[in-house]
Amino acid sequence: MALWSRVGTTVKRLLSRTASVDLKRYEALLPRVGALEPELEKLSDTELTERAAAVREAGELDNDLLVEMCALGREAARRGLGERAFDVQLLGTMGLLTGHVVQMATGEGKTLSGALAAAGYALRGKRVHVISVNDYLARRDAEWMRPIYDLLGVSVGWVEPALTADERRTAYHSEVCYGAVSEIGFDVLRDRLVTSEDALTQPEPEVAVVDEADSVLVDEARVPLVMAGSVDAGVADEEVAKIVRRLRVGLHYETDPDGRNAWLTAAGASVVEKSLGGIDLYDEDGSDRLAGVNAALHAHALLTRDVDYLVRDGKVRLINASRGRVAELQRWPDGLQAAVEAKEQVAPSEHGEILDSITVQALLARYPRVAGMTGTAAAVAEQLREFYELEVAVIPPNTPNVREDLPHRVFTTPTRKLRAIVDEIREVHETGRPILVGTQDVAESEELAEKLRKSGLSCIVLNARNDAEEAAVIAQAGAHAVITVSTQMAGRGTDIRLGGADGEDAERVAELGGLHVIGTARYPSSRLDDQLRGRAGRQGDPGSSVFFASLGDELVLAHAPDVPEGIAADEDTGEITEAAAHRQLNHAQRVAEGVDLEIHRNTWRYTRLIEHQRAELLRYRDDVLRHDTALTLLREAEPDRCAELAESLGEQKLGQVCREVVLFHLDQLWADHLAFLTEVRETIHLRALAKEAPLDEFHRTAIPAFRKIRDEMEKRSAKTLLEAEITDDGVDLARAGVRRPTSTWTYLVQDNPFDSDAEQALKKVRGMLRKKRS
Structure with a gap:
């Protein structure tokens, strides 16, 4: 019986945790972590820091070391933040330390788990970037978690747009550095354009711990980050x-x-x-x-x-x-x-020449070790495995989830659906429960808010128009009788506490049933549905969720428009209770998810070659930047001119001049190559009409073009050196055409939705x- 019980438990675990790493190894270590607590509590702060320092001298990461790091982290959090990490938070920390993406429900304390893992990596001698979705969360989490790092003897910093180059350099040379994915990516691009080794801000990447990993690794994987040189207005x-x-x-x-x-x-x-x-x-x-x-x-x-x-x-x-x-x-x-x-x-807006770019996926590929945390990872486990070789570890909640997820309600038309949503809001509002309504976009959120106002219901609207107020709005979304109408932003990265920001009415709201979440339509991904549902039921709080949908919603019209005939609906309300309608909605969502996966896959097929070429070019550029490669190259090409310049400038100055010339032409030719590849991509569909495989044609065109860069760079560099004039200040490179842009700026390119290939x-x-x- 005991054997069958264990088998049943294992089967149940596998069935309930899609694509999940088996947690039994980590769960078995928790009693040992707890056993160390009394011993660590007796240590002074200095002794605790010294014990953490001993981890730096330890050998391979084994179970004993995992136990020690988690016990030290729990004690540091208790002293520094007044928070004792739950066992499930330590499971999350172990999952991160062993290179997984951990799925932890909303309100389960991902931020603390991430900090303990980052500290653990740092104590193992690794530089860690904790990557957030925006600058606000990066700074908030770095400052919030700093007491833990201080007690463990780990240095911490963060990057944000306002920092100077020196401040960025200091932050990146901290053992743990927090930053938004875009800001870290922009600094990578800036470092690729420097002409002096001293101007580099980032050391070699080692570990990335990614917050909201599904958003960063999947939703934004195709987004190119761009460094441009100012030319003129668009x-x-x-x-x-x-x-x-x-x-x-x-x-x-x-x-x-x-x-x-x-x-x-x-x-x-x-x-x-x-x-x-x-x-x-x-x-x-x-x-x-x-x-x-x-x-x-x-x-x-x-x-x-x-x-x-x-x-x-x-x-x-x-x-x-x-x-x-x-x-x-x-x-x-x-x-x-x-x-x-x-x-x-x-x-x-300004427009100019693209000097370099990098996709978020390529940015993360620079790190030898990547781990991540999010509330919804299992749904994209296939993509995480395919594109990043990452496995998902689903962490159970600290307290059971008692949220009631009500059956979807389906209607014939969006108009009838909207009428039912207003009725639902009125009915629940009369009980005093707080309500969060998740809409599809700004226009829909404002349309619904107007309908509610006409019905005598007051609501707060949270969308891209007032996103600066997001934290304040979300903080009050759990207050008694509050109605919040939001786009899918809905406060990711922040918790909705019952009773509002101060939690005064928490018990009262809990007794009424907690937060009620309403979705006005199914999203193109089940993961987005789950994110909205997850706003309720935090840390065992009561709550409920329900999604409204119609057979006229955009999801159905775009991905499953052939609705089966003969589906019966209530004549008065237009509500459909037949299972066929629900199957149609689920089918439409699966098709949408499949389209997104194929887009991601197809985009990476193209960008993989570009990233390979970029990596090869960067290795050569780094060699030029750090050594006398440029001087050797030009001395072979133009020995007489180099001898003349060495006599007037000196060997060291000549080396710098050669370095600037070679780097200028290398960077310019790479920018030209990127522009050429963009043009090829935009016309590649014409090759498909001629029965040729677009990807094969792209490779056949891109590879020979790239191989010409080095030879062309050598010719241009030699010509520049010959034509450059010597003045009292040295060599006038600007007059010889070596002019870098007077200003540069960074931005993200929204995927061009209208490219003729399906990768967009x-x-x-x-x-x-x-x-x-x-």
């Missing part, structure tokens, strides 16, 4: 923008069912050509105007204000689709960005569908 054709505004869908242009492409009809092309003075858009002379027309048409037809972007302070601000927040520093590729700015009649993110025509439904 230029969009205002005349074209005015013409395109007059075009009508179905007559002048068509869109595909996925809402990812738009094209002119014959009638539309005729209208545009006449309006532009009788040109032929499809003639060689009209090709430049055609690119502008296509960009303007995409901006007009496929990007919707208050869904894909906002206009704030006279600027177009993109909305991060996976978080519902304004995507700071993010923009579309220059042509599309300028077209949207022309559409909205705002001042154009699919955008849904939400605005058009909304108009059709209304």
